[in-house]
Amino acid sequence: MGIFARSQARKFGMQTDWPSTDPHVRRYYKALVEAHARGIAQMPDHGAGHDQSWYRVQGVAVLHSNAANYVADLWRERSKPEMTRARKAAVNQLGNMLRVRGALIESWWVADRMNMMRIGVSAGLPIGDKWSYAFACTLHSATPGAPTMDGVLQYKWPEHNFQRVQVEDGEEFEATWQAKDVTSVDGDQFEGFVLNLKPSTGWSKAEVCGRAGNFTQDFFTQPSPRIG
Structure with a gap:
């Protein structure tokens, strides 16, 4: 599964490295990006142009929510501030891939939680x-x-x-x-x-x-x- 996930991230040209001295943060960022990539691969229209309708925002935000839940066990309270920054960077990367503002994805996810x-x-x-x-x-x-x-x-x-x-x-x-x-x-x-x-x-x-x-x-x- 790990090899498959990494290949999906590379397939979409997604960055899986996070500049941190904390191995937990690096693992968290990489796992989240790979989970995002698996979700994108399952979207038949991921390469098409999109507007930022709420329907589209919700769909991408749910993709992020599923990915965040999948890697939740990698969260460490002692690294929470830096992991938050890493998560937002991963969300922005996801948004760029799917042409939806990262701040909207993050807003929907935060509100839903x-x-x-x-x-x-x-x-x-x-x-x-x-x-x-x-x-x-x-x-x-x-x-x-x-x-x-x-x-x-x-x-x-x-x-x-x-x-x-x-x-x-x-x-x-x-x-x-x-x-x-x-x-x-x-x-x-x-x-x-x-x-x-x-x-x-x-x-x-x-x-x-x-x-x-x-x-x-x-x-x-x-x-x-x-x-x-």
Whole structure:
């Protein structure tokens, strides 16, 4: 299996070496890239051009999630910061291969892991006062020409707050607005939503996506006590 995995990584020209003095980090990075390569090899359209639709982002993010779970036993707490950097580098490489921004893949994966930790979410249990849900998000500035920012959007109930947190290395960024600042919602539950925001928030819109079908438009306009 190891020989097969390495040959797949070489086949796609993927870099499997990580510059670290920690052998655990090097093993982790190499195993993750090889797992990514096996996933790519199973995609019949991996060489075709793609847009960055949420459907596509979700598909690539699930590929990364499966790969990350496969190599989870190589994670070592003492090397966690460097392994995080290595994982993000591997995700960016995966994104470049499949023409999807690495930050979007990482955002979806982080949000999905956050939701998995919410006990009872999959069973559709009532949302408690301190419960929150996370989604992959692309935030658009109200300033024309300003770059977009990919990250994790945290929706909290009952405060109706939305918070977007950057997942890239470097400066963390936060933006919080109220549900009343969402002027309208476009899209359907399987492709994600666009939350149109009041310009006074500093943002024009937030593109939001979670696992297909796990939330509805009403979740943002008229929050329900259930999700699922």
